[in-house]
Amino acid sequence: MSIENDRITPLHGAGGEMMGKLLAEHVLPRLQHAAPGRIDLNAMDDGATIDLPATGELVMTTDSHVVKPIFFPGGDIGTLAAAGTLNDLAVMGARPIAVSLAVIIEEDFPIADIDRIVASFAETLESADAAVICGDTKVMGRGEIDGIAINTTALGIADPAIGDADAQPGDVVLVTGTIGDHGMALLAAREEFHLETELVSDVASVWPMIAEILPLGGIHAMKDPTRGGLAAALNEMARKSGKCFEIDEQSIPLRSEVQGLSDLLGISPLTVANEGKAVVVVSPEVADRVLTTIQAHPLGKDAAIIGTVSETYPERVVLGTEVGGRRFLDMPLGDPVPRIC
Amino acid sequence: MPRPFQLADPKRARQLADAIAILAPPTTFKIVHVCGTHEMAIAQHGLRRMLPDTVEVLEGPGCPVCVTPTADIDAAVQIAEQGAILCTFGDMTRVPGTRLTLEGARSKGCDIRVVLSISEAEKLAHKTDRDVVFFAVGFETTTPMTAAVLLDDPPPNFSVLVSHKKIPEAMGVLLGLPGTNIGAYLAPGHVSTILGLGPYQEHLARFNIPVVVGGFEPLDILYAIALILRQVRDGKGFAENGYPRAVADEGNVAAQALIEMVFQSAEVGWRGIGNIPDSGMVLRSKFERFDARKRFDVKGETGDEKIPGCRCADVLTARAVPADCPLFGTRCTPLSPIGPCMVGTEGACSIWFRYGGRELP
Numbered sequence: 001m002s003i004e005n006d007r008i009t010p011l012h013g014a015g016g017e018m019m020g021k022l023l024a025e026h027v028l029p030r031l032q033h034a035a036p037g038r039i040d041l042n043a044m045d046d047g048a049t050i051d052l053p054a055t056g057e058l059v060m061t062t063d064s065h066v067v068k069p070i071f072f073p074g075g076d077i078g079t080l081a082a083a084g085t086l087n088d089l090a091v092m093g094a095r096p097i098a099v100s101l102a103v104i105i106e107e108d109f110p111i112a113d114i115d116r117i118v119a120s121f122a123e124t125l126e127s128a129d130a131a132v133i134c135g136d137t138k139v140m141g142r143g144e145i146d147g148i149a150i151n152t153t154a155l156g157i158a159d160p161a162i163g164d165a166d167a168q169p170g171d172v173v174l175v176t177g178t179i180g181d182h183g184m185a186l187l188a189a190r191e192e193f194h195l196e197t198e199l200v201s202d203v204a205s206v207w208p209m210i211a212e213i214l215p216l217g218g219i220h221a222m223k224d225p226t227r228g229g230l231a232a233a234l235n236e237m238a239r240k241s242g243k244c245f246e247i248d249e250q251s252i253p254l255r256s257e258v259q260g261l262s263d264l265l266g267i268s269p270l271t272v273a274n275e276g277k278a279v280v281v282v283s284p285e286v287a288d289r290v291l292t293t294i295q296a297h298p299l300g301k302d303a304a305i306i307g308t309v310s311e312t313y314p315e316r317v318v319l320g321t322e323v324g325g326r327r328f329l330d331m332p333l334g335d336p337v338p339r340i341c
Numbered sequence: 342m343p344r345p346f347q348l349a350d351p352k353r354a355r356q357l358a359d360a361i362a363i364l365a366p367p368t369t370f371k372i373v374h375v376c377g378t379h380e381m382a383i384a385q386h387g388l389r390r391m392l393p394d395t396v397e398v399l400e401g402p403g404c405p406v407c408v409t410p411t412a413d414i415d416a417a418v419q420i421a422e423q424g425a426i427l428c429t430f431g432d433m434t435r436v437p438g439t440r441l442t443l444e445g446a447r448s449k450g451c452d453i454r455v456v457l458s459i460s461e462a463e464k465l466a467h468k469t470d471r472d473v474v475f476f477a478v479g480f481e482t483t484t485p486m487t488a489a490v491l492l493d494d495p496p497p498n499f500s501v502l503v504s505h506k507k508i509p510e511a512m513g514v515l516l517g518l519p520g521t522n523i524g525a526y527l528a529p530g531h532v533s534t535i536l537g538l539g540p541y542q543e544h545l546a547r548f549n550i551p552v553v554v555g556g557f558e559p560l561d562i563l564y565a566i567a568l569i570l571r572q573v574r575d576g577k578g579f580a581e582n583g584y585p586r587a588v589a590d591e592g593n594v595a596a597q598a599l600i601e602m603v604f605q606s607a608e609v610g611w612r613g614i615g616n617i618p619d620s621g622m623v624l625r626s627k628f629e630r631f632d633a634r635k636r637f638d639v640k641g642e643t644g645d646e647k648i649p650g651c652r653c654a655d656v657l658t659a660r661a662v663p664a665d666c667p668l669f670g671t672r673c674t675p676l677s678p679i680g681p682c683m684v685g686t687e688g689a690c691s692i693w694f695r696y697g698g699r700e701l702p
Contacts, residue, residue, distance in 0.1 A: 250351075266381070266686070318702045323349040323559035324358070325387025328697030333676050 013139030074200030078120035094156030183272020204276035348558030377687020406685030414438030537592025
């Protein structure tokens with residue numbers, strides 16, 4: 001059997017010398033963050049350990065990532081895998097302490113691409129000060145998987161954890177920045193639309209920004225508006241809390257490129273994914289301080305208050321439109337398909 | 342965040358809404374538009390909430406995908422079954438035919454490709470020896486593009502399955518149907534950029550109702566509604582241009598000439614309405630060689646257009662709104678559509694579902 005040096009082969013997933021070499025040369029050197037326990041990633045043991053914190057709650061989350069294209073404007077599947085999982089912890093109010101990294105790769109995948117993906121993953125973890133403590137590599141045959149899939153599980157500590165169900169009447173709803181960047185950047189990058197834009201994904205770990213608002217208190221609920229976009233996040237929070245979210249369309253921060261693409265493709269920016277944003281529901285007394293704190297952070301300079309929580313239409317989201325009309329903003333159905341005729 | 346182009350300016354919108362409230366008749370008055378893009382704008386911007394209770398705005402036969410009859414879907418399926426590459430807009434693949442949807446035909450091995458324009462299909466024909474057929478649906482806005490491609494010497498393996506329709510003829514027929522009670526038309530801006538006001542005058546003048554061409558920004562639509570209600574107040578009913586920044590009264594003469602060179606009018610079927618004289622397009626004999634119906638063996642299938650419980654026919658003729666249909670939002674959703682008005686993204690049911698149109702907060 002001939003083994004090409006620059007491509008993934010089934011042997012890379014076979015647990016032997018080849019896999020050890022791949023990990024030692026292309027993966028481990030990039031994942032040298034301070035470990036939270038006695039037995040760490042470098043030990044290559046059957047598992048890793050975490051020293052238990054004295055106070056707080058442990059929060060655990062897991063997420064599998066597939067994305068097309070694998071490398072997109074503003075990031076790649078590595079950035080996305082790290083940010084996606086860390087952001088799930090962040091919006092629970094949890095500081096990340098340990099992350100797992102499991103990768104399934106298609107035979108013939110370029111090793112140079114693995115290097116790029118691991119580098120992006122590591123860089124994103126660094127911004128949140130989290131360490132990979134265990135991992136797994138599998139290789140599947142050609143056509144058995146589309147390129148690469150990544151699963152990450154993360155553990156964090158919250159004191160206490162913040163859910164997404166506790167919005168109170170009178171609360172203020174804010175978003176930490178422009179909406180729809182990730183989803184629209186990926187749609188624009190799909191070749192069938194023949195579009196050229198400067199738009200890049202917002203993919204980033206929001207933990208450093210969230211860490212600064214937690215001490216202010218008064219945060220009743222948070223959510224990261226990923227799949228289904230802002231519309232899905234708001235609807236979920238409204239349903240779980242049994243409250244009405246009244247949103248002012250004009251206050252929602254949107255890049256003009258996103259607005260333009262939205263008009264062109266007939267897809268609402270409120271229904272496409274964000275990968276570096278959070279929706280924060282806070283009591284009115286602290287709303288301004290939370291807003292200015294977020295705005296002072298580089299990731300949050302476009303943050304804005306977009307609405308309030310009431311009891312007018314329980315479990316529903318009402319959108320006051322830009323022009324002065326009103327409508328319900330419902331849970332989006334699924335993946336948006338561009339308008340055609 | 343405000344748009345650069347201030348056609349959603351809340352202050353001006355409020356002024357128009359106030360004018361509409363003053364002009365509104367005391368009893369229910371029904372305005373029908375015939376354009377999915379109008380419905381999208383109305384629903385998306387929550388404009389119905391800005392209108393008085395007596396002013397109703399409904400979508401009629403405004404979605405080209407929705408009004409395409411079963412027979413045309415059947416023809417497309419048969420052509421694909423005979424081995425051609427059939428190119429179509431994405432929505433069309435899910436519209437029910439007698440035996441199959443185009444999606445169904447694809448899963449049986451037919452080569453169905455989704456394209457965004459006729460040019461994409463024509464380009465494909467250059468790259469293959471196989472027959473490439475474009476399923477040409479759409480109103481007068483898309484007809485000139487089909488004409489332009491056919492005039493530009495396409496390769497011999499390229500042909501079109503023509504299902505183009507003429508909207509003013511259908512608007513006229515709708516007024517004569519029982520139970521439509523249409524008080525006025527908000528005429529489509531896109532189509533009118535091509536047609537101008539002439540065809541509305543020709544087909545609708547005898548009905549003496551207001552027909553006002555409207556654009557697609559929120560202020561355009563409110564303005565057109567205000568113009569309609571002003572005509573009503575003054576006891577008038579004529580074709581008026583409420584979208585002069587895009588529409589010339591005489592229309593786009595060059596595009597009209599393209600249509601005229603390639604097509605002639607013919608009686609065609611509309612889903613939900615039936616056959617309408619002169620409301621469709623067929624290729625002139627000079628362009629017969631590009632007619633897929635002649636190139637392939639297309640047989641009539643005896644399809645039952647009626648889907649039990651589905652009220653698409655009433656929605657397409659503005660005799661019902663989507664929420665009146667018992668299937669709407671329950672068994673029929675954009676994810677598993679039953680009727681064509683839920684299939685087409687420009688269909689009233691699909692738009693109401695996606696933009697929370699069924700109730701107003």
